[in-house]
Amino acid sequence: MFVFYLLLSVYIVCFVLLGWIWYLIIKLYTNKHFRECPPCVPSCGKEKKIMIDYVSELLNKSSKSLIVVDPGCGWGGLISELAKNFPKHTFIGIEWGAFTSKIAKFRTRKLKNIQIIKQDFFEYDFGKCDIIVCFLMDSLMEKFGEKILNDHKKKTQTIISNSFRIPNLPLAEEIKTGKRSFFKNVYIYKL
Ligand SMILES: C[S@@+](CC[C@H](N)C(=O)[O-])C[C@H]1O[C@@H](n2cnc3c(N)ncnc32)[C@H](O)[C@@H]1O
Numbered sequence: 001m002f003v004f005y006l007l008l009s010v011y012i013v014c015f016v017l018l019g020w021i022w023y024l025i026i027k028l029y030t031n032k033h034f035r036e037c038p039p040c041v042p043s044c045g046k047e048k049k050i051m052i053d054y055v056s057e058l059l060n061k062s063s064k065s066l067i068v069v070d071p072g073c074g075w076g077g078l079i080s081e082l083a084k085n086f087p088k089h090t091f092i093g094i095e096w097g098a099f100t101s102k103i104a105k106f107r108t109r110k111l112k113n114i115q116i117i118k119q120d121f122f123e124y125d126f127g128k129c130d131i132i133v134c135f136l137m138d139s140l141m142e143k144f145g146e147k148i149l150n151d152h153k154k155k156t157q158t159i160i161s162n163s164f165r166i167p168n169l170p171l172a173e174e175i176k177t178g179k180r181s182f183f184k185n186v187y188i189y190k191l
Helices: 002-030 045-061 077-085 098-107 138-151
Strands: 067-071 090-094 114-117 131-134 158-162 171-175 186-190
Touching: 045 077, 045 131, 045 158, 045 186, 067 077, 077 090, 077 098, 077 114, 077 131, 098 114
Parallel strands: 067 090, 067 131, 090 114, 131 158
Antiparallel strands: 158 186, 171 186
């Protein structure tokens, strides 16, 4: 009986995963708006580790409380992992997807130092944040860079981008992952 339920669960998980991949593929090919917006694919593997290590070092070094923002936080995997490890700093995830933002809110409900905002991040003021971690999409990066520059005040800011360059921001460092896949390398910008 146990084996039956185990196999059934594996079957259901595979079915849902396949359905989700097909949904992404069909939307990518049929919907222009979707092609211009990054789909909900979470940071993972080497890139995620590099981003977490880099942000952790900055947070550990800082004597004052910093604000870290993840524009397009998806299910909140990246930002919640950071928030768990650094209770004295503040974390904000912005996600416009109704269902996705609900999942992010639910999984972070016990953390007091994190806020999930359901909003278009192009309407958010990035001027107050110290660190921005993002995983977006090539076609969006220039517009995103412009937004960061427009909102920028005197504050020092570090922007960490998974896989995609921000062409109009000054590159401070490129951390290569040595991968050949579509998602690779992490780009660091300082303002
Ligand atoms: C590739 S996922 C990144 C998830 C997360 N940042 C991570 O690294 O694990 C991009 C997310 O950005 C969201 N998104 C795209 N454009 C957005 C916008 N203008 N405002 C808010 N969220 C947006 C998508 O719904 C998607 O969930």
